[in-house]
Amino acid sequence: MHPFRLFRSSTPKSNGDIDLKWKSKMLTGDKSQPPHAPGSYLKMSMARSNLRATGWEEADFHKPIITIGAPWTNANPCNNRVRALADILVEEVEKAGGKAFVAGTPLPLTIHDFQRVGARVPLLANVSPHGPYHMSDLDRWGGIPVLMKTLLLQGLLHGDCLTVTGTTLAENLHSVPSIEELAPSSPPSSPPASRPASTPSSPPTQAVLFPFASPLAPPGRHISILTGSLAPDSAVLKLSGKEVPYFQGPAICYNSEQAAFEGIMTGQVHAGHVLIIRYEGPKGSPGMPEQLSPGAALVGAGLGKDVALVTDGRFSGASHGIMVGHVSPEAADGGPLALVEDGDTVVIDIQRRKLNLKLSSSVLSARHAKWCLPPTVAASFDGRRGALQKYTRLVQSAHVGAVTH
Secondary structure, eight states, X not given: OOGXXXXXXXXXXXXXOOOTHHHHHHHHOBTTSOTTSTTBTTTTHHHHHHHHTTXXXXXXXXXXXXXXXXXXXXXXXXXXXXXXXXXXXXXXXXXXXXXXXXXXXXXXXXXHHHHHHHTXXXXXXXXXXXXXBOHHHHHHTTOHXXXXXXXXXXXXXXXXXXXXXXXXXXXXXXXXXXXXXXXXXXXXXXXXXXOOOOBTTBXXXXXXXXXXXXXXXXXXXXXXXXXXXXXXXXXXXXXXXXOOSEEEEEEEEESSHHHXXXXXXXXXXXXXXXEEEOSOSTXXXXXXXXXXXXXXXXXXXXXTTTOEEEESSBOOTTOOSEEEEEEEXXXXXXXXXXXXXXXXXXXXXXXXXXXXXXXXXXXXXXHHHHOOOOHHHHHHHHTOOHHHHHHHHHOOOGGGTSOOO
């Protein structure tokens, strides 16, 4: 279709066509409306300011504006071609007297895509919280570009992706060494303070980055997506390289992060437990806070490898241990996590990527029929006003990103 046809509508006028400029006024403002009317030229001043910041001029606001959707994601091998096609359309639209507005349209992305991609990527960096080294150590050995070069050579990054430098990713990394080109890695047993100083006659060795062929941990031993009777939609497992193919234990349940922290500090949580922290999801908390304090308390108590933490909240990059977060549906929505009782057996089958509760469906159904929000959680819901109340009503499951649209 010739871009000129974009300015026409199937709705007939006396001349057989209709100018679509009135649609553009929804974006730039309508001078025919009173200043304080919705969509007036005054009300849309900020919208025009944003467009001016991208190079638009006053004359552009009086042209028919055509939005061109251009999918743009590094997960799409054809991303540069799609954008190139959009640029051709921009040129043709503006030749025809319009003004083109290129919008990056989202491509379908689910939480399971992260499992698909992550299943190919091993753990290469021996850095905190799971390792003894830090970002400053990584920087001494070339930093993130060295990791990117290694992933690029393994076909895990799109080298033709255009970057803000004006050149492609591959061009940016052309002179950067890969991990394999650095000095050989040592076993990750010595902390940074005990590393021998390098001498001119002895090239330095490093244990910060591990080669792709012999990684710190193979794929599947860091971030995985789980499903099962305790997480019908999904949950996110963080192992940080630990070799824990299977974990089973009795549940010990807390209805808030603070209660769980106090339980750990007073010795209620023991080795072998599965620590359940619920009502910390997007709706329950609200806002899905990270469970950093309980996770740190477990590690501090020497239980990091012996207790699994399962929550509908989230964990941060600093968390360390056997962590399962983002359990969906969340407890505040009556998800299975809300139905777990102390002593119930929870199974984390990491090889099969399953998170299950060893209870029959009939028992779960009976518990669900009697379930209601705990009094403290219900009081929190009742006390929410304004933005928090609105957020609680609108927020969706962590399974789809805890979005509010």
